[in-house]
Amino acid sequence: MAMGGYAGKILFVDLSRKKFWSEKLLPQLTRDYIGGSGLNYQLARDLIHPRSDPLAPESPVIIGVGPLVGLPVPSAAKFQATVRFPNPADESGKCFIGSASSGSRRFAAMLKKAGFDCMVITGRSERPAYLVVENGGVKLEDASGLWGKTNVYQTTRELMKKYPGAGVIAIGAAGENLVRFAIAITDMTSTLGRNGLGAVLGSKKLKAIVVRGEGEIKIADRKRLLEATRRIREEIEAHPLTRTHREIGLHASWHIYRITMNPGLWPVEKWDCLYGPAVARSAILKNLPCSRCILCCRSSFPVEGTGEGVEVTHTGTFLHLATIGQTLNLEDWRQAARLLHLCNCAGMSVVEFRGIIRYLSQVARSRRGEVEALKLEEGLPAYERLLNHLIFRQGIGNILAEGWVAMGRYFGEDPANHLSMIKGAACTYDARATKMDAPRFNMVVNPRGAMHGLAHSATSIPLQEPEVIVSSLEKMGLDKEAIERIIKGRYLNVGRLTRHVQDSGQVMDCLGVCIMYNIPGFLHLQNLAKIYSAATGLQTTAGELKRAGERVFNLLKVLNVREGFHRDDDSFPKIWLTEKNTPDGKEYLEDYYRQRRLEPQELQALLDDYYQERGWDPLTGCPTPETLAGLGLGRAAESL
Known part of the structure; x- marks a missing residue:
């Protein structure tokens, strides 16, 4: 390909047959779907067969990197891994399709430099293996010495030592044992795939993926690119929080996150005292950036008592410790750090694990000696025992490993009665604390359940002035008429807003x-x-990019409609509709500007507005044939 930014090839790996081949990346695909998750979904349309088993050999893992990855562009280090996630959404057993996003210090750029924009992995190895992609070459290596014997960090260190400069994705015991909440970890610093991507890799007997390359990534107009990015870098350097961000990572925005991420179990004053910026400064050893990143989000802190002396964990931020600590009543950040570290070593989602602990603490009142025997009231020692039961599927851990639906069936108590649940997945945030902004509304309508990530925008910060939101919408390429549908004075229609920030995030x-x-x-x-x-070298506008994002998001929706997801699945968590008693007072689900409490009828009206803004049928929550045809997705419409 003559275009800059693209390697020009898609790699296919069949683990069952030990066959590897590549195909050219067609220019039309880059124009219509850009790359990354867009290219992934285009491939998934034909490769993911509706209603098939996510853990079956034929179920693919599709990894894509975008055209800006590896170039001198701030933060251009993310890749997308697309699968049918194995955590069932409901009793019917349907599972959603989506992409897990991960930053990387090496992996994303190395895949591009190795010669590939995308990698498709199917099949199942006869014995444990790891995949090596290096300068256009591919080989499958024996991982018997790693499988069941090394944790995520040990595996990554060993492979980075064997392949200096390589990027590595690795799984731990949770993935090996097909725990439906298992994650993978990228380059020892970034988590990948809550809701079970680690289990999909484990089902393929694939312990790790190693990529290394020395190829050059072409740039169509280097001078113009450097000039465009220079101005952005100057803006970032001039921002008042940038220096603090480098010192304490995401805790630089603690004044925001203490609202948006507050579980509401401790008084805010106590949370500040135990996990605020002053504590973060004393705990964090250093902050690691992804490649090309200026802000440095990934914090390192010491972990004691792991059996190997004092270790250092690099995966996560001090914000993770803050939410773990309050949710599980761990007043010493070192205990929260240890629990996070153990989850990361095992390749287990700490978000889901802390939710499991909360759920078990509630159902123990009405059910089962098995829960009482866990002695959760002991705190960290009990949590560690429970984690081992879970990742090795011992005793009650075998039930927990099968996901939320299985837990609800076994205990006779719906997890949604205790936790914020959407499409069988636990939410990172409770909207009663944050109020209804685009990330919270996105968790409801995102085809990948309970995920807020696509919708980060100006409204991710509480109570932004209307002119700030209007300015952000103008920079997305929205016209005056569209903006007026979204915001008038201090009335923000979060349903209509979410459609546009999703397209931008896509x-x-x-x-x-x-x-x-x-x-x-x-x-x-x-x-x-x-x-x-x-x-x-492809001249485009903000509006054209946004149109491509809209096309990609609609294709993702089509993939999930094929799986049986409709409007009824875009449901607000039960507990959001109840008042929440916190030490600082009662919290309700309110509109973004906190002017009124949102009732079920108004929430359904916002859903109607969202579907209308998208051109979807409000009765079914599905894209209409006309909308799909207008986006060039007529072929996708035929599959519905």
């Missing part, structure tokens, strides 16, 4: 840049259009 996933740079407005679509045009 573009960032396709390009391979971090959504965190969109919240303060550094990498909005107008800037990205200039960067993409200079990098690839």
Whole structure:
């Protein structure tokens, strides 16, 4: 391919037959779907067979990197891994399809430099293996010495030592034992695939993926690219929080996260005292950036008592410790760090694990000696025992490993009565604390259940002034008429807003840049259009990029409609509709500007507005044939 930004090839790996081949990346695919998650979904349309078993050999793992990855663009280090996630959404057993996004210090750029924009892995190895992709070559190596013997960090260290400079994705015991909440970890610093991507890799007997390359990534107009990114870098450097971000990572925005991520179990004053910025400064050893990142999100802190002396964990942020600590009543951050570290070593989602502990603590009142025998009131020692039961499927852990639906069936108590649940997945945030903004509404309507990530925007910050939101919408390329449908004075229609921030976020996933740079407005679509045009030589506008994001999001929705998901699955968590008693007072589900409490009828009206803004049928929550045809997705419509 003559275009800049693209390697020009898709790699196919059949583990069962030990066959590897590549195909050319067609230019039309880059124009219509950009890359990253967009290319992944285009491939998934034909490769993921409706209603098939996510853990079957034929179920693919599709890994895609965007055209800006590996280029001198701030934060261009993300890749997308697309699968049918194995955690069932309901009693019917249906599972959603979606992409897990991961930053990387090496992996994403190395895959591009090795010669590939995308990798498709199918089949199942006869024995444990790891995959090596190096400068266009591919081989499958024996992982018997790693399987069941090394944790995620040990595996990654060993492979990085064997392949210096390589990027590595690895799984732990949770993935090996097909725990439906298992994750993978990228380059020892970024988590990948809550809701079971680690189990999909484990079902393929694939312990790790190693990529290394020395190829050059072409840039169509280097001078113009560097000029466009120079101005953005200057804006970032001038931002008042940038220096603090480098010191304490995401805790630089603690004044925001103490609202949006507050579980509401401790008084805010206590949470500040135990996990606020002052404690973060004393605990964090250093902050590691993804490649090309200026902000440095990944915090390192010491972990004691793991049996190997004092270790250092690099995966996560101090915000993870803050939410773990309050949710599980761990007043010493070192205990929260230890629990996070053990989950990461095992390749287990700590978000789901802390939810499991909360759920078991509630159902123990009404059910089962098995729960009482766990002695959860002991705190960290009990949590560690429970984690081992779970990742090795011992005793009650075998039930927990099968997901939320299986737990509800076994205990006779719906997890949704205790936790924020959407499509069988636990939410990261409780909207009663944050109020109804685009990330919270996105968790409801996102085809990948309970995920907020696509919708980070100006409204991720509480109570932004209307003119700030209007400015952010203008930078997405929206016209005056569309903006007036979304916001008038201090009335924000979050349903209509969410459609547009999803499309914008989808573009960032396709390009391979971090959504965190969109919240303060550094990498909005107008800037990205200039960067993409200079990098690839394909002249485009913010509106054209957004149209591509809309196309990609609609294709993702079609994939999930094929799986049986409709409007009824876009349901607000039960507990959001109840009042929440916190030490600082009662919390309700309210509108973004906190002017009124949102009742079920108004929430359904917002859903109607969302579907209308998208051009979807409000009765079914599905894209109409006319909408799909207008986006060039007529072939996708035929599969519905």
